Amino acid sequence: MTALKLSVLVAPVIAAIALAATALGSPAATDMDRAKAAGWNCNPEVPIAGQYLHCSEPGKPSVADLISADGVTVPSMHLRVFNLVGETFAGTESLQRADLYQGQKCPQDAANLPGGAWSLLDLAVDYRACHRFERTSTS
Numbered sequence: 001m002t003a004l005k006l007s008v009l010v011a012p013v014i015a016a017i018a019l020a021a022t023a024l025g026s027p028a029a030t031d032m033d034r035a036k037a038a039g040w041n042c043n044p045e046v047p048i049a050g051q052y053l054h055c056s057e058p059g060k061p062s063v064a065d066l067i068s069a070d071g072v073t074v075p076s077m078h079l080r081v082f083n084l085v086g087e088t089f090a091g092t093e094s095l096q097r098a099d100l101y102q103g104q105k106c107p108q109d110a111a112n113l114p115g116g117a118w119s120l121l122d123l124a125v126d127y128r129a130c131h132r133f134e135r136t137s138t139s
Helices: 003-025 031-037 063-067
Strands: 052-056 076-083 089-097 119-121 127-132
Antiparallel strands (some): 089 127, 119 127
16 A cells, blocks of 8 residues: 555544544533533532532522612522532522511421421621532531
């Protein structure tokens, strides 16, 4: 086989290997990266309640807004929650302003308070939280 024929056969194989190496070499977006790309607000990007990062719906106040002293309040919020390590999706969390809470049950999380009560979050304005993922602690 001539060198020209060999190079015509080998060149596509080398190109395929190079493309595959490039694709594998670039890190895949995390679940949290995809949420942010879709407009979810993940501020502050610090762990809350242990190992969790929280993102609010597009166009809604962030958790950073709620914990600031700027007086930001909304009746309720729906959050996507991610594990700190790997930023993988852990589940969802609903927040409701404490003055609007009427004893609704939240049985999804074994770490919730007895009777399925929503836990009280002491923020600039108090909120109740219902976690819809398995946690081992409420701290």
